[in-house]
Amino acid sequence: MHSADSPPAPGWLSVPDDANDLVEAVWPQSAERDASGELRIGGVGVGELARTYGTPLQVIDENEVRRRASVLRAAFDRAATAHGTSARVYYAGKALLTTSIVRWVLDEGLNVDVCTGGELEVALAGGADAGRLGFHGNNKSVAELERAVQVGVGTIIIDSVIEIERLAAIVSRTGASQRVMLRVNSGVHAETHDFLATAHEDQKFGFPLDHAAAAVTRIREVDGLVFTGLHCHIGSQIFGVAGFRESASRVLDLHQQLLEGGEIPQLNLGGGFGIAYTRVDDPTPIADLAEAIVSTVAEGCAARGIPLPDLSFEPGRAIVGNAGVTLYEIGTTKDVTLDSAVRRYVSVDGGMSDNARPALYGAQYSARLASRTGTGEPVLVRVVGKHCESGDIVVDHEYLPADVTPGDLLAVAATGAYCAPLSSNYNHVPRPPIVAVADGVSRVIVRGESIADLLARDAGISQ
Structure with a gap:
């Protein structure tokens, strides 16, 4: 209801028929x-x-956290299996991390990604097998990397040349073997319905695509570092699949090039899937996202004549928001x-x-x-x-x-x-x-x- 006595609402907000209603997509199912x-x-x-x-x-x-975790895992499992590969889903520790939540998502078959030493310790205290953890971050300290290698973190996502050398020194000194991925910037950045594709992204995370090959060559030179694949993240609160498709195409070009130097068993395409905060938000159904993204990768690999890698995804707030x-x-x-x-x-x-x-x-x-x-x-x-x-x-x-x-x-x-x-x-x-x-x-x-x-x-x- 609009009148001279009330300020105009923003264009996206309409007067509800009932100001007590609970919009199904916004609230937990139990509300x-x-x-x-x-x-x-x-x-x-x-x-x-x-x-x-x-x-x-x-x-x-x-139960809402568990339900959403289960739905996501099942959707990506179905899509991956239909194309002859497998999929891992990582819960985003930065969204909300407690030892209880760690136990819930592990129970539902998810892995967990962390980005600081503190998040790593919470995940471990919650009972996570270190092998089910991914360690992100643009400025991991030597102490954090040493701890990650010591406990056997499943994958460290490398974000800089300096980090390669830090890890090289750690595995040389300890004799450890550490699985790593390389974070790359596809030049695609997506927020909600729109995405922007450029040659480079001006951001602190990852390697530009044209710098990644040299970094992977250096990783492969280090005894004790096992290069398992590329990681790319294009944004958060994303609706639709167009940005994922464009990013996947660009990353697959690099993936194909790197195969000349050895096998690459994995590809992590990130996530950041959107949720409904208001009645006008219309998130893309998870099953549609999973099928569209996995199909894009499968078709891209077939067109290039290369093997389809195992896939990983990081849905972000979509589980707990x-x-x-x-x-x-x-x-x-x-x-x-x-x-x-x-x-x-x-x-x-x-x-x-x-x-x-x-x-x-x-x-x-x-x-x-x-x-x-x-x-x-x-x-x-x-x-x-x-x-x-x-x-x-x-x-x-x-x-x-x-x-x-x-x-x-x-x-x-x-x-x-x-x-x-x-x-x-x-x-x-x-x-x-x-x-x-x-x-x-x-x-x-x-x-x-x-x-x-x-x-x-x-x-x-x-x-």
């Missing part, structure tokens, strides 16, 4: 309202969660006059310290009144945090019932990926706990912080 109108996730009511653990609170639906919901308590509401229009600000007890993505990237999210069903007509609101920043926005544009009021619980959907990992103590706000829900039971998987925890780090306080 539902009970007879009283309270939101339940994984069979647990949000009121119980808030009373037990406080707010803000990040809630992760365990929609499994996460953040609960807040509303503290204040305020109508702000903008010329002839009014914008309603809804302030919650968290903000950019638990979700920095709107401030960093302009990310859009969806929110719903959670503790009850609202009865007022939809009003356009901006959900903001409690931090001393005008850019502290949690949900930039959303429709909520007009009777939203202080004390209500608000749920923000699709916060499972990149929210907790990017969290901070800005304004000395403690980071919230992460709670898993499944089959009517909740449990803490990452403890929240207290003010006492923050003060304990301050060395200036007298003991």
Whole structure:
């Protein structure tokens, strides 16, 4: 509903018929309202969660994570088998990594990729066989590389010439054998529906295609380094397959050239598959992605007369993003006059310290009144945090019932990926706990912080 008293919504956001509805693609499958109108996730009511653990609170639906991991693995298994090869799927540790989540995705047949020594240790503490880990990163320290080789990480993805020499020194000194891939830039960069193809990408990761052959030659010269293939990643939150097809074609040209120097058993085409954050987002079905990408590689190999390698994929946020919901308590509401229009600000007890993505990237999210069903007509609101920043926005544009009021619980959907990992103590706000829900039971998987925890780090306080 638009009037002189309400600011125009952005073009992509329309007035919902019901400002209490839960868009299926955005929320976990288990999200539902009970007879009283309270939101339940994984069979647990949000009121119980808030009373037990406080707010803000990040809630992760365990069964949703497991379901999405299983769907992804099965889709790529089917596509690869149909073309006579195999596929591995790697869970993106940077999206959200806890020892519990490591166990969930391993149970569902996935591997795990990590990009720092800290992520490596969390994966190992979660029970991961080091052979099922891939180690990324553009600036792996000598200590991190030594640890990775020591524990037997399955694949180290090399990102620079310096890293080749660091690994050469480590395997020479230890006598170890280490499998490695080389990250390359295909010149294709994709975000959501669009992709850009250039000669080179101006970014910190990987080797340009025309520099990769020399790097592989050097790797193959080192006793103890086993070159297994190329790795390429074209972006994140990607809808469609056009970017993957173009990138695969370019990488296969290099793959064919490198076969002259020896076998190359693997090819990792990355991932970064998109998810729905709002009702207008329309992610490409995983089965369609898997078949299209694998078919492209198979056809490209056949056209070049080369063997089809084993394939690996890194779907990114697609596994955990929609499994996460953040609960807040509303503290204040305020109508702000903008010329002839009014914008309603809804302030919650968290903000950019638990979700920095709107401030960093302009990310859009969806929110719903959670503790009850609202009865007022939809009003356009901006959900903001409690931090001393005008850019502290949690949900930039959303429709909520007009009777939203202080004390209500608000749920923000699709916060499972990149929210907790990017969290901070800005304004000395403690980071919230992460709670898993499944089959009517909740449990803490990452403890929240207290003010006492923050003060304990301050060395200036007298003991």
